[in-house]
Amino acid sequence: MITGILAFVALASFFGLVLGLSAVIFKVESSPVVDQIDTLLPQTQCGQCSFAGCHQYAQAIASGDAPINKCPPGGDNLIQSLADLLDVEALPLDETEAAHSGPIVAVIIEDTCIGCTLCIQACPVDAILGAAKQMHTVIENECTGCELCVAPCPVDCIEMIPIKQTISNWRWPEPQYHTNNQAASTIYTTLDQVLAENTQA
Amino acid sequence: MNAKQNNTIAQTMKEAMYKLWSFPGGITLAGNKSQSNKETISTAKTPKQLIIPLSQHIGQPAEAVVKVGDKVLKGQLLAQANGAISAPIHASGSGIVSAIEEHAVPHPSGLVALCIIIDTDDYQQWFDCQPLLSDADTAEHSIHNLTHEQITTQIAQAGIVGLGGALFPSAAKLHTAEQKQTDTLIINAAECEPYITCDDVLMRRRPEEVILGILLIKKVVGAKKCLIGIEDNKPEAYQALLAAISGYKLPHTEPQIEIIPVPARYPAGGEKQLIQVLTGKQVPSRGLPMDIGIICHNVTTAAAVYQAVYRGEPLISRIVTVTGGAVKHPQNIEVLIGTPIREVLDQVGVAYNKIEKVIMGGPMMGFSLPSIDVPVTKASNCLLISEQGELATPPPAMPCIRCARCSDSCPMSLLPQQMYWYAKARDLEKANAYNVFDCIECGCCSYACPSNIPLVQYFRYAKNEINNEQKERNKANIARERHEFRLERLEKAKQAKAEAARLRKEKLAKKKALDAKKAQQESDATASDTDKKDTNDSADLIQEAIARAKVKKAQQQAQKKNTDNLTADQQRQIDEANERRSIE
Structure with missing residues (x-):
């Protein structure tokens, strides 16, 4: 019986040691x-x-x-x-804040800008360029559309405009599962109109 | 050539002893090619207005080098390449640049893009083109005398891009091929998509141009092997190429051009599929043919290379197949790039009242044009004008029944049904893990699906979303870096300000102390003056000088307290003052 107990104690301590060491040696660094x-x-x-x-x-x-x-x-x-x-339940977006409508970007109306630098100080990502009493401008690629520069402007010369859709940023729409025919017909309306004109002419 | 002869050739093509491999999946489709491949290549008229988009290739759009009001000649440079992956754009007709503005272009979105608009004149005068060779030069010697740089520069300046549909700038591709030591050149003449016959008629009518173009590309690449893969449903083109090759005797030391018929099965003309059929090698996942030492070019690209080197002509026109049920005389027509599609249709003759859709490209991979007031571009290989009921409109999609017909038909051995589930659930990570980016968007899965699920549309959507997410993530990372840099900068500025304030305070304190000391010394000096009023003037002067020296010394030893190093005189005064205080 004592041999049995000793054997199990030895086994347990051996595996304990192996596990303990591997926990230290193969430690996975998880980012906080x-x-x-x-x-x-x-x-x-x-x-x-x-x-x-x-x-x-x-x-x-x-x-x-x-x-x-x-x-x-x-x-x-x-x-x-x-x-x-x-690993929590997904909640619907809190709509108490203003609803977010697509990507936007700030644009300074350069004729109106008085060069007060207030917007430069407000910009969290340093996306506004300019100096005191010099016209300011927004670096469009760096602007995150946060609107923080709009309020400080004393002459209201900053406008938030939606990013223009071009061929390079256009995306295929999500296919409509059950109504793909309807989706198709909406795409072709323009051509239909063109051709309708043609048949009339 | 009669039908019987054709059949015999087709039979020889099938029996030709080439070791061929096969690609997985694929589907057999009705060719619908005979409507348009009978006639010779007609030429479209120069339109009143040419609309030439600045982006007709993969990569950066070209940069305009002309201004509104400039007079340009046919073939003159309009816009230069912008960066390594870009191609120049040339005027396809002479006239006056009337505008450089946004205009609708052939794209599934129906959006506008920057175009140069030329009002053409009646003269159509050519720009002074500089060919490297002329038709009189025999192929063997003349091509031999050209350097690689000469040919690639000519190709780059002619604005040649992959005309099989990928639109990758050819010069950039050749440049990489040269560096990567490719040993096999494959010319893609398969043209597997139904209805399209522009490559077929090009090979039939201008086989010499194709062969000379191939010889030029072969020279640049330095390939040890050169294969032309052609589907066995094009016996005439096969015959024409064979005849043309026999006209150019290559020295025995040089690798010969082999024309290899491949079984007609969609998508045998896909680059990766053709490579697999001809060589048995698979292009690695997300890799390029160059990774396995192969470069692939289209026959039309080869013909464009011929035009550039032998005629000096840039890529300003292309052969377009105009076909479909609503076309009166389906045909292939050489159209100037920038010609509005409406004018092409008018010239070919189209029953407008019968039209259902106008598709650019073929029925499998093409897209419906939202408008016909868009120009023909370098990409426009086919205009399929279908009449009602010609192309089956898919009935509403039904749920997936897991029949696996899509995976059986997939030429890339992907699992469309799995990718579909994940794309639909927007689990983009999983869709990516199932290699959605290896999808060549051939449409076999959608065609095979008994539930009519728009599978390929889902994959296009998923790829788009994954790319977009990556782009947004990159943008967010840059924003975070900039924000953190700003915070750091503000923190530094704050510290610098605090440091400056501390220094100023210290300085002020020092100055105060110094002033106090000075004041005291001055008062001392006056005191000593009064004491020694009786002594003579010279002694006075000496005293003053000493006092001044002392003040200076005190200034130098600013840190020292003014109670240090007191003179006997001062000590005496201090003692007196202390005495007085103690008495009081």
Whole structure:
């Protein structure tokens, strides 16, 4: 009996040692959850979530202080991926904030700009170029469309405009499962109109 | 050539002893090619207005080098290549540049793009073109005397792009092939999609141009093997190419051009499928043919290379198949790039009242044009004008029944039903893991699906979404970097400000201390002056100088407290003052 006990103790300590060592040697470095959340957020730094920036919101989500549906620029896709990451229920987007309508970009009406630099100070991503008493302009590619520069402008010369759809940023629409015929017919209306004119002529 | 002869040739093609491989899947489709491949190639009239898009290739759009109001000649450069992957655009007719503006272009979105618009004149005068060779030069010697650079430069300047449909700038492709040591050149003459016959008639009517073009490409690539893959449903083209090759005797030391008939099965003309049929090699997933030492060019591209080298002509026209039930005389017509499609249709003769759809490309991979007021571009190989009921409109899609006909028909050995589930559920990561990016969008799966599910549309959508997500992620990363940099900068500025404030404060404190000391010394000096009023003037002056020196010394030793290094005089005064205080 004693041999049995000793054998099992020896086995247990051996495997314990192996497991313990492998836990140390093959340790998987997982990035902290805040960083993982931060990577998913759209980084507009717009503050629509009522936090100062995306990182702060990520911290709040990680600590459980904020729900995952406070980010209008991220939309439903973001909520879904956050829900997957944190293994929580996906919530509908909190619509108390202004509804987000497609990607937008700030444009300075250069005739009106007085060069006060207030918008430059407000821009969270340094996307506005200019100096005191010099005309300012927005670097379109860097603008996240956060609208933070609109309020400080004393002469209201900043407009938010939707990003123009071009062939390079056009995307195939999601196929309509049961109504693909209808979808098809809507695409061809233009040609139909053209041809209708033709037959009349 | 009569039908009987044709059959004999077809039989010889089938029996030709070539070791061929096969690709998985694929479907057999009705060719519908005989309507349009009988006639000779007609030439379209120069239209009143040419609409020439600046982006007719993969990569950066070309950069305009002409202004509105400029007079241009036929073949003159309109826009130059912008970056390594780009191609120049040339005027396809002489006239005056009337506008450089956005105009509708042939694209499934129906959106506009930047175009150069030329109001053509009656003269159609050619620009001074510089050919490298002339038709009088015999192939063997003349091509031999050209350098690789000469040929690739000519190809690049002529704005030649892959005319099989990919539209990749040919010069860039040849350049990479040269670097990557490709040993096999495959010329794609399969043209597997129904209705399209532009490559077929090109080979039939201008086989010499094709062969000379191939010899030029072969020279640049330095290939040890040169194969032309042609579907066995084109006996006349096969015969014409054979005859043309026999006209150019290549030295025995050089690799010969082999014409290999391949079984007609859609999509045998897909680049990866043709490579597999001819060589038995598979292009690696997400790789290029160059990764396995193969370069593939289309026959029409080869003919364009011929035009550029032997005529000096840039790519300003292409052969377009105009076919379909609503066309009175289906035919192949050489059209100037930029000609509005409406004018082409008017010239060919189309029953407008019968039209159901106008498709650019073939019925499998083409797209419906939203309008016919768009120009013909380098990509326009076929205009399929279908009448009502010609092309089956798919009935509403039914649920997937897991019959696996899609995976059986997939030439890339993918699992369409799995990718479909994930694409539909927007699980893009999974769709990507099932290699949706290897899908060549041939449409075999959608064709085979008994439930009429628009499978290929889902894959296009999924690819688009994945690319877009990646783009947004990159943008977000840049935004985060910029934001973090800004925070860092602000933090630094704050620290610098605090540091400056601290320094200023210190300086002020020092200055105050110094002032106090100075004041005291001055008062000391006055005191000593009054003490020694009786002494003579020279002594006074000496005293003053000493006092000044002391002040200077004190300034130098600013850190020292003014109670250090006191003179006996001062010490005496301090003692006196202390005494007075203690008495008081």
